[in-house]
Amino acid sequence: MKSGFVCLVGAPNVGKSTIVNTIVGKKISIVSDKPQTTRHRINVIWNLPDAQVVFVDTPGLHKPVHKLGRYLVKIAVNSLEGNDLLLFVTSTEGLRKSDKIVANRIENTSMPFIGVVNKCDLKRERTIKEIEDMFSSMKKCVDTQRISAIRRTGIDELTDKILKHLPESPAYYPKDVFTDRPLIFMISEIVREKIYYFTRQELPYSSAVMIDHMEETPKLMKIWATILVERDSQKPIILGRGGKMIKKIGTLAREDIERLIDKHVFLSLHVKVKSNWTESDRTLNELFEGEMR
Ligand SMILES: Nc1nc2c(ncn2[C@@H]2O[C@H](COP(=O)(O)OP(=O)(O)O)[C@@H](O)[C@H]2O)c(=O)[nH]1
Ligand SMILES: [Mg+2]
Numbered sequence: 001m002k003s004g005f006v007c008l009v010g011a012p013n014v015g016k017s018t019i020v021n022t023i024v025g026k027k028i029s030i031v032s033d034k035p036q037t038t039r040h041r042i043n044v045i046w047n048l049p050d051a052q053v054v055f056v057d058t059p060g061l062h063k064p065v066h067k068l069g070r071y072l073v074k075i076a077v078n079s080l081e082g083n084d085l086l087l088f089v090t091s092t093e094g095l096r097k098s099d100k101i102v103a104n105r106i107e108n109t110s111m112p113f114i115g116v117v118n119k120c121d122l123k124r125e126r127t128i129k130e131i132e133d134m135f136s137s138m139k140k141c142v143d144t145q146r147i148s149a150i151r152r153t154g155i156d157e158l159t160d161k162i163l164k165h166l167p168e169s170p171a172y173y174p175k176d177v178f179t180d181r182p183l184i185f186m187i188s189e190i191v192r193e194k195i196y197y198f199t200r201q202e203l204p205y206s207s208a209v210m211i212d213h214m215e216e217t218p219k220l221m222k223i224w225a226t227i228l229v230e231r232d233s234q235k236p237i238i239l240g241r242g243g244k245m246i247k248k249i250g251t252l253a254r255e256d257i258e259r260l261i262d263k264h265v266f267l268s269l270h271v272k273v274k275s276n277w278t279e280s281d282r283t284l285n286e287l288f289e290g291e292m293r
Helices: 016-024 067-080 097-107 125-136 155-164 183-198 232-239 241-261 281-287
Strands: 002-010 042-048 051-057 085-091 113-118 141-146 208-216 220-229 264-273
Touching: 002 016, 002 067, 002 097, 016 042, 016 051, 016 085, 016 113, 016 155, 051 155, 067 097, 067 281, 085 097, 113 125, 113 155, 125 141, 141 155, 183 208, 183 220, 183 241, 208 281, 220 232, 220 241, 232 241, 232 264, 241 264
Parallel strands: 002 051, 002 085, 085 113, 113 141, 220 264
Antiparallel strands: 042 051, 208 220
């Protein structure tokens, strides 16, 4: 039996969460076209007959400009140590400053990594070559792989390489577990994904979701949640004209939650303004409880 921890590191938006979801064949980590969607370290467990891979998905590494960003980078950096293998994820959209930050961090750890070039469906052979040159100049690089997480190309080759570099070890989690995160976390993340989907500019980054209460009966799960925003002017945007926007967010989130728990869901959302929570240590500590080690 082979098992181990495989941590995905990379700049924001290169496709780390999409890769994990594609490999395990389930949507566990939320995804959006906006940077810094992933705010927490989340372990996604992939069970095979003779192996268990624990993928550690992290917020992207970048140069933070506000306090929330500093928390995200800290979570990503904290997640680096103690893994068996790293996946350094890049994308054919090009090498940026954030990728250099990641490269530096990785060179300063003791772990081997596989260099992954994602979004190869976009072609861009020159960029791919440039990234592969960077990988081959790095000391801890044990393999490289070109993939498209969206098209699912190169994924089987990548997982073969991952398994090759994992140690012999018993499983870390029971076989029927697919994440280390509790249901309440998964639910708040699903709601947050819909906010990211429907809103733009600073609003996604200004919002957070807190689950206030859950009640479960044999046939129905009832959930009450609050969407936090930072400013009074943001509340009407989340609500939408005649409450249309919050209804759309709620409907899509409810459908995803129903798929996740295989049960009817009643979801009640309301919006609350909490001035400048992205700069407030108190709220940030509450949101990232246990992750700041
Ligand atoms: N063209 C293309 N887009 C991708 C691919 N993988 C992910 N994306 C998109 O890139 C964006 C960021 O993905 P996400 O997984 O949230 O990135 P993360 O921030 O690194 O976790 C989303 O819009 C994805 O749909 C891929 O293989 N090809
Ligand atoms: Mg992500």
